Amino acid sequence: MFGRRITFGKKQYSLAEVREMTRPTPDDDGITRVFPKEIWNDPKIGSMLRELGFNPDDPRNIRKTADDYIAMFAAARKRLEQRAEVFNRDMTARYGYCRAVPFLVIDRTIWDGEHGAFLYGSMDLIGFDDWNVLMLAADERTKQLCGIAGHPGTVPPITEAVTNYVIDWKARHEMLLESFGVTATSGQGGITGEQYEAEKDALRQEIIDKVGWMKPRIIAELLRIQG
Structure with missing residues (x-):
């Protein structure tokens, strides 16, 4: 699911690249997410993820440890x-x-x-x-x-x-x-x-x-x- 490519200005990012921008560490609730909660506050990345139908607690966004x-x-x-x-x-x-x-x-x-x-x-x-x-x-x-x-x-x-x-x-x-x-x-x-x-x-x-x-x-x- 992380092959999709999104354009921010002149730069195209895939979801895989956005994921690589983040560290696989637990959020403050102890859950490790593919896209951490903090990234959802980014005006560009957060809105892009929501447009694709994701949310922070989507099962697809919960990283198994x-x-x-x-x-x-x-x-x-x-x-x-x-x-x-x-x-x-x-x-x-x-x-x-x-x-x-x-x-x-x-x-x-x-x-x-x-x-x-x-x-x-x-x-x-x-x-x-x-x-x-x-x-x-x-x-x-x-x-x-x-x-x-x-x-x-x-x-x-x-x-x-x-x-x-x-x-x-x-x-x-x-x-x-x-x-x-x-x-x-x-x-x-x-x-x-x-x-x-x-x-x-x-x-x-x-x-x-x-x-x-x-x-x-x-x-x-x-x-x-x-x-």
Whole structure:
């Protein structure tokens, strides 16, 4: 949303540039905003932000802190642990034994790498949530009794393929931002804020759907390899 370019006199500023003019420190109410409260008092910048439909407490203007993300990931991990417990309990009741563990289709190396911030910061996705998780056998007994594929650990070919998908999704999102910025520059050839949000939501759903498409194929390939 920060690709839009605004003209102040002869100088054109994008929202990204305005954001860079400010320091990511908390306001006096303890909340860290993308555009701090004080900047809204600027007669040019403040009025420009309001014309674009922003306000100081707009959810888009609230910057998540490192602590926010740590808490968010910790809660998601806890939910995953609980789902794994339920899965193992249900499968044990059915087959007499089960020790399955989560496998992340978009794995930790990607989330912790240079593209992770795009997934959780721009797309509001968390890798520990169900859309990205397969439950796979942690031992041979579980494979045989429960009929599920064994957990392979990290699989470089899968990581490489998924990384290429993520790079493409990230580039497409950047193009969306560029197109959004054209609207503020000339009003022609760009997209509105509503169109940007709709396109972003569609891209987010495409990511979820692609991972869902990959899941049965990963399982089938693991079963083939593992015999």
